[in-house]
């Protein structure tokens with residue numbers, strides 16, 4: 001699914017009005033109806049719904065929603081924030097429609113007292129939407145602080161007021177929603193962890209904007225959905241054999257950290273790769289062989305004995321989990337980089353080594369996949385950014401410059417491709433912030449790469465599967481109690497879901 005910017009949203013809105021065609025007031029009615037249905041399914045009608053509406057089209061939505069919720073038997077009060085002398089045409093049309101109902105409407109300006117709010121209320125924020133073009137100031141800013149301080153549950157229409165769709169806002173005057181329902185597409189700002197405090201849990205509803213126009217809107221940002229995953233997923237054929245699915249190699253482990261390779265190796269097996277080998281220090285041999293009997297094991301003892309294929313004959317290599325950054329790890333990494341010329345997966349300590357010795361990046365084959373968590377990404381790029389919007393740009397530039405895929409892990413993990421496109425993940429939960437979760441992901445992506453997925457698809461599919469398996473694990477064990485092995489154990493459920 002595309003993520004489009006505020007200006008494109010405005011154009012698409014206009015195009016839909018002209019070409020569906022539909023009157024703008026009817027499009028507003030449709031959007032408001034989607035919001036009201038979603039709201040009514042989710043929130044009890046015992047509380048008083050206090051709707052704070054601005055004077056643009058977001059405010060218009062708020063007034064239409066007030067009417068609809070009243071008709072759904074909610075107790076509704078409306079506050080109109082008079083930050084301007086005139087409102088949008090559709091705002092005024094909805095104001096007129098609302099005035100015919102016995103709903104309390106209070107107009108707030110700089111001379112008004114702040115309304116009383118408490119746990120018995122639900123606030124609906126319709127002050128500003130995608131038309132916000134500067135930080136909020138004056139009495140509207142004070143009002144937003146007052147709303148934020150209240151104990152009421154907070155819900156935003158389309159986007160929390162004060163948050164920009166696509167740009168950083170250093171300001172504090174932003175509504176802090178517990179829930180946001182956005183129209184048609186998620187906004188770029190929803191993808192960034194720093195905005196979670198404003199956006200809360202978010203959902204999107206299709207409001208029927210013009211399909212053909214959407215197809216032609218250019219964008220660099222995408223939200224990974226199940227349809228997209230189905231379009232890149234390969235299916236197995238009857239006469240395939242284990243050679244068809246490649247031979248993946250996982251490289252890593254150090255004293256006390258062999259478990260990282262065990263997890264990555266198991267995950268690579270479950271991802272569907274045909275054969276798996278793991279390369280660990282010799283003291284990890286027994287641990288690996290007894291924990292993952294399906295895998296073959298290479299150590300410094302048998303690597304020169306011609307008993308295993310040379311590094312350049314594997315279908316894919318994932319390097320870094322638990323590897324450490326000492327001289328041995330460094331020379332192994334360099335030796336592998338010098339022997340191969342196909343894309344590999346670079347994770348954890350292999351990334352830290354590049355952070356320490358940036359020239360190593362020149363040896364990393366084009367098309368490779370780097371999978372840092374935010375701290376590792378900071379080491380990799382010397383942290384040349386001040387907020388997550390800037391980080392995203394640095395991530396894109398890095399991917400373009402080195403022609404690699406860069407996956408920064410976190411909620412809505414971001415995947416920057418060499419083309420400059422960025423994909424955000426839609427699966428996963430906070431239970432996945434647990435030791436070994438990243439090793440599992442490396443295993444999955446390495447396993448997919450072995451199955452001849454293009455690096456960008458292996459990453460996108462890998463991240464989605466990993467998150468989905470994590471969601472099943474959380475259902476089974478809870479977000480709190482789940483561990484990385486539970487993610488591996490649920491990869492089967494994840495595959496079944498995307499194959500169905």
Ligand SMILES: NC(=O)C1=CN([C@@H]2O[C@H](COP(=O)(O)OP(=O)(O)OC[C@H]3O[C@@H](n4cnc5c(N)ncnc54)[C@H](OP(=O)(O)O)[C@@H]3O)[C@@H](O)[C@H]2O)[C@@H](O)CC1
Nearest residue numbers: 013028031056057058128129130131132133134135136158
């Ligand atoms: N997507 C769709 O297709 C559909 C979208 N719909 C809805 O429309 C919403 C977008 O509506 P919108 O364009 O009227 O913008 P909105 O945010 O209400 O702002 C209004 C005006 O406020 C002003 N202003 C800006 N910043 C300011 C500030 N800091 N302090 C003070 N004033 C400020 C600025 O005017 P200016 O002062 O710059 O002239 C701006 O024009 C969207 O979020 C969704 O809810 C649906 O109804 C139907 C389908």
Ligand SMILES: [K+]
Nearest residue numbers: 125128159161
């Ligand atoms: K809003």
